[in-house]
């Protein structure tokens with residue numbers, strides 16, 4: 065009977081594992097040709113100044129629509145790209161597409177805004193990153209000070225190699241942001257060695273902020289610390305006016321989240337930039 069059960073369990077678990085492995089395999093295989101087949105695209109999420117409602121920047125976010133597998137989450141395919149050594153060509157495509165888009169908006173007469181691009185920590189440690197960024201800036205005509213690179217806290221170490229990459233990037237004139245701030249391993253002390261332009265407070269803190277008093281205290285302290293260190297702050301994942309209002313009271317001036325806009329197409333951004341105010345929200349009534 066035990067043997068019978070064992071057999072059944074085996075029969076029960078095996079298909080599931082195989083399906084997952086097969087899915088992963090198919091994702092890996094198709095990712096290699098996704099760029100060529102033009103299955104990747106970028107959407108852009110506004111970063112909004114609470115006081116004015118102005119869009120001061122956008123974050124470029126990758127999307128992959130596979131003809132058979134459908135929409136695949138970036139969390140899934142970025143991790144896959146890192147695993148199979150595809151992250152460099154993918155980052156290059158993202159950088160080039162985002163910079164071309166920023167230049168196109170400006171050529172269309174729209175106000176200049178910052179373009180933020182995510183850089184995988186795996187790629188950040190690569191010696192070629194600096195030259196890749198330089199090449200893309202040169203080839204697209206992107207103004208360096210309008211490009212912001214978002215890296216997660218895992219690269220924030222006082223490690224010599226990291227520090228010199230940071231310096232080289234700063235020398236290029238691009239901006240640097242720490243993404244998902246507060247969730248990583250970095251000690252606050254390591255911040256003093258870095259010339260970071262912006263810290264993005266992770267959406268998990270924002271999400272819990274009004275439910276859990278500890279999160280609220282942590283956010284208040286993070287914002288105060290950033291202000292004292294003269295880092296810009298962006299709160300990520302802001303979904304309600306109440307969250308926005310609290311953040312503003314704490315001294316956070318810029319937010320990114322569904323309250324203002326989900327990530328949208330370049331055309332949608334152009335429309336929003338045309339009257340550079342995000343309508344449909346009463347945000348700025350707080351500051352009056």
Ligand code: C2E
Pocket residue numbers: 109124125126137138139142158182183184214243244267300301302303320321322323327
């Ligand atoms: P991230 O860089 O922290 O990007 C913010 C994520 O939060 C995005 O998810 C965005 O759609 C989502 N978000 C924005 N506002 C809200 C909100 O109000 N509520 C909630 N619940 N979510 C919100 P997305 O686009 O699924 O991307 C997930 C992650 O995948 C990104 O997190 C980033 O780490 C990575 N990623 C996306 N595109 C790229 C890329 O081109 N390169 C690299 N290296 N990573 C990327």
Ligand code: MG
Pocket residue numbers: 123182214243
């Ligand atoms: Mg990001």
Ligand code: MG
Pocket residue numbers: 243244264266267300
């Ligand atoms: Mg983030």
Ligand code: MG
Pocket residue numbers: 243244
């Ligand atoms: Mg993230």
